[in-house]
Amino acid sequence: MKIVILGGGESGVGAARLAKKKGMEVFLSDKGTIKEEYRKILNEAGIEYEEGQHDETKILGADWIVKSPGIPKKAEIIQKIHQKGIRLSSEIEFASEFTNAKIIAITGSNGKTTTTALIYHILKNDGFNVGLGGNIGKSFAGQVADENFDYYVLEVSSFQLDDIQNFRPYISLLLNLSKDHLDQYNYNYEEYALAKFRIAENQENDNFFIYNKDDEMSMNLLEKLEIKAKMIPFSTKVMLNEGGFVQGENIEIKWADDFSMRIEDLSLVGNHNVANSLAASIAGKILNISNQSIRNSLMTFQAVEHRLEKVATIGGVNFINDSKATNVNACYYALESMKQPTVWIVGGTDKGNDYSEIEDLVKKKVKAIVCLGIDNQKIIDFFKAKKELIYSTSSMEEAVKISKSLAESGDTVLLSPCCASFDLFDNYEDRGRRFKEEVLKPAEQKNIN
Known part of the structure; x- marks a missing residue:
């Protein structure tokens, strides 16, 4: 059986190894770049792969195709697979x-x-x-x-x-x-x-x-x-x-x-x-x-990483990593649980968000909004008449720096983005780790002449 795996991340490489073990003819294709750790696994297992492109002849010659969940179902290659009637499955x-x-x-x-x-x-x-x-x-x-x-x-x-x-x-x-x-x-x-x-x-x-x-x-x-x-x-x-x-x-x-x-x-x-x-x-x-x-x-039980994860208390300010809050409803739970005035870091790839769901909580709990994304305009437009302090940033370093300058002892800085991470980060884990790194950076030393 010829099997093609689309996507060379954790799920795709796992599926490729399983297919190889079951004696199938395996080809893995990733339109992006495959991480070195996964490339090494594929090489050691003797699995043929490509990156930076999709060889449609090879892909559409498969008996069975396994798709990474990160590939949109509206992608052109997915439409062609459906047209050919090839079985298309998720890794699970x-x-x-x-x-x-x-x-x-x-x-x-x-x-x-x-x-x-x-x-x-x-x-x-x-x-x-x-x-x-x-x-x-x-x-x-x-x-x-x-x-x-x-x-x-x-x-x-x-x-x-x-x-x-x-x-x-x-x-x-x-x-x-x-x-x-x-x-x-x-x-x-x-x-x-x-x-x-x-x-x-x-x-x-x-x-x-x-x-x-x-x-x-x-x-x-x-x-x-x-x-x-x-x-x-x-x-x-x-x-x-x-x-x-x-x-x-x-x-x-x-x-x-x-x-x-x-x-x-x-x-x-x-x-x-x-x-x-x-x-x-x-x-x-x-x-x-x-x-x-x-x-x-x-x-x-210990709470999972990136879900209302307490990072540190610095100068009386609590820093909380809720990077896994990739939608408005998840952010609602985070804001609801805040007991202190909150500097809220929000933004990323919008998925059709309706911010009215959290409007009252933001009015009540949030003292300043720090937007973090390539395009922050939708968030700014929604909240500008409701909150005086709104800042637009396009890097985690900048977002954390501004948040630290705004927060006072007794406040909380909350990363709860409401949005997917793919505009600036690999995934929500990468976003959460970068937040923690920036929070834990030592305070900048002022130059003294």
Whole structure:
């Protein structure tokens, strides 16, 4: 079988190695530049590849094509693949065909990374032979090639779900929906939401689907969709006969033997993380993990990098890295949790953002706005009548320097961009790391003549 991998990043190189191991004829193509670490892996594995171009003759001669989630589905090469009727899959679809491990897959507009890492922590803490992958950590396909895990916990994006055919998780979770990536879905919120629901489309009645009863769009679509899996809800607003909910100061799970835990004992803070903890606990109960083990994991879990990550306190100013907030809804949660006057760093590649969702929070919590992007005009235009202090910057160094000059002891500098990172950075991790580097740079020494 001839297989072509489009994209030479973590997922693409993992898929190429798995295909090679399965005896396929593999060719990897990346229109950009492949990082040296991945080039070395491809060379050592004897995998043919190209970079800086797409050889359409080779690509369109494939039996099966695996696409990086970073390649837009409207790209010309993708259109040509569809026209030729070649099977086009995401890495998660491809890798799932070569493992019998049980998959716990998590999607949603916000909280995916945190909840994925939390479920992995719950399983690992209980002694499960488990891998972590998808949009987080190592390539799922690479792990299927190298490891022999019984379970995989996968963070899954709508872009990966766009390119599935048979992907069928044992447990799927849809945490929430908000307007995100609309530029890739014809600016149609329902089209984007339906892409997320594809996580459950191949599930059968021996599988489980965990969903958010508080989420309006999820509940609207559930009236139209046929989900075959056993459906288990969670809510922070209403009590449930089955599923997870909040009662007073506790989270409660009604599934098998009941589980209860004080909210103040959770390691994660904020109402959105109560919802994430409910969803993760339900997954733990389905897998027959003991109450004591789940409780211990929820108390010991460490928050993930780039998600409301405390970087440092310098001169009484708190610096927080929330680079993973790539949409307005994620930023809403960050601003909501701010307890101090905030200098807010925002901007990047706009995905059809509606800033009115956070307008009241910005008025109440933000003392100054520092825009960080190649084109900051949309943010400036929206907030200029609402905030006196708005600055436009085009580098992390400049953004942090201005933020430090604006913040006083008792303030917080918050990087919560609302936008994708690709105008100035490789990805949100690169953006978050650069923020931390700039924050931790020693203060400039003034020249003394």
